[in-house]
Amino acid sequence: MDKRSVVAICVVIAVIAIVSTAINIDHSSKEIKNSDPSRNITDQEGRNITIPTNVTRVAALAGQAYEKLILLNQTDKMAVTISAWTNLPWSSKIAPQLKNIPIENDPNVEDLISKKVQVVFCLSYDGTKDKLNSSDIAVVVTQKNSGNPDNIDSFTKYVKQEIALYGEVMGPDAKETAEEWGAYFDQKVNYVTLRTKNLTDSQRPTVYYARGPDAITTQGKNSYTQFYVEMAGGRYVAKNTDKEGLQSVTMEQLLAWNPDVIFVGRVNSTDIITNDTRLSNIRAVRDKRVYLCPQGVAYWDYGAEGVLLMEYFAKTLHPELFQDLNMTNEVKDYYLRFYHYNLTDDETNRILQHLPPASY
Incomplete structure (x- = not known):
């Protein structure tokens, strides 16, 4: 066999070895990928999303997501x-x-x-979903700006959902706590609505x-505040706005x-209400019925603490x-029940008066 033939045989053998190695690597990577089990969930937009079975690293990019994870x-x-x-010091x-958690209001995929x-x-309307659409990161929409519930029954289901x-x-642990919160929410809703459901319009x-x-900035029809006001026995004047949300x-x-x-x-x-002379003749201003809402770990108007806002409205x-x-x-x-934090009376009163912690 001449020298040229030997070289050709060696080249063929080398190519076969390289291809075989590549196939093995590809097969191994697929095995590793397949060994990472996944599951499917349905987000608030009704999309079917595939997520890892064991979730240990999340990005809380929805405005109130951090509150839910604390909860x-x-x-x-x-x-x-x-x-x-950072604008809510009780958090x-x-x-x-x-x-100690990095803050990034507009993180890129690579980051x-x-x-x-x-x-x-x-959120459905903050652009994050579209930006991450081509990545392998699961994107879960937790709140949407339109197509929201249009009655109290569907709203209460939506909030628990x-x-x-x-x-x-x-x-599993988080799921158990979420179920406990859902039962608590139902209990408080029933407590309030049993007393307000028979009120006439003139009594609301x-x-x-x-x-x-x-x-003049408000939350319009089908908003959380609309339904909390209605459950608490009020008539929400912005319930018939042309669009939903903020x-x-x-x-x-x-x-x-x-x-x-x-x-x-x-x-x-x-x-913003009481110092505006254009509003001085509004009934609420004349009768001194303008109230500053409490504020805690999150804004009560769109957070899990909204159940407390409903009670505050009712009271x-x-x-x-x-x-x-x-x-x-x-x-x-x-x-205490959900944050495992034992508030003092002074701390509680500061939350109810929309004040930060005394040490802030």
Whole structure:
């Protein structure tokens, strides 16, 4: 056999070896991938999402996602979150580990991969879903801006479904806590609505919610605040707005509504209403029925603590029906039950008065 033949045979052997190795590597990688079990869940948009069986690294990119993870005792699994909690000092008071979690309001795919994120919690309208669509990271929508429930029954199911979704993603312990929260929610809803369901329209004060940062920003039809007000025995004046969710109305519309009561949220005082001379003749201002909503680990208008907001609305709108409702006790019980934090009376009163922790 001449030298040229020997070289040809060696080349063939080398090629075969390389191809065989590549096949083995590919086969091994597939085995590794297949060995990572997965499961399917349905998010709040009704999408079927495949997630790992054991979720240990998540990105809490929905505004209130961090609150849900604190609620379910899953804070240690947050690989990244957004800055929403930094405006709510009770969040880091209750869960100090938040201070050690990277904050990224607009993380890119590569960054999330480098942090080994398995699941991203986001809103339907913040752009995150579309941006991550081509990645292997599971994107779970927790709240949507349109197509929301349009009656109290479907709303209560939707709210419980949101908490249950977080529980299902995060695993058995979280799922158990989510179920406990759902039972608690049902109990409080029944407690309030049994007393308000037979009120006539004339017995239900009209209510406007000034969401801040100004007087004309509100949450319109099919919003959480609409249903909490209605369950609490009020008539929500913005229930028939043209669109759902966060929006601005005109000053003329607010004056025409002339609400009996105004609740103010997400700002630190009622000044956006009471210091605006254009609103001085509104019934709520004349009758001094403008109230600053409490604020805790999250904004009460769209967080899990909204169940407490419903009770607060009920106590404020109908004190004669809820003489036995002690909001200090309700808040203390909630924080101990779900956050495992024993609030003092002073701390509880600060939450109810929309004040930060004394040490803040």
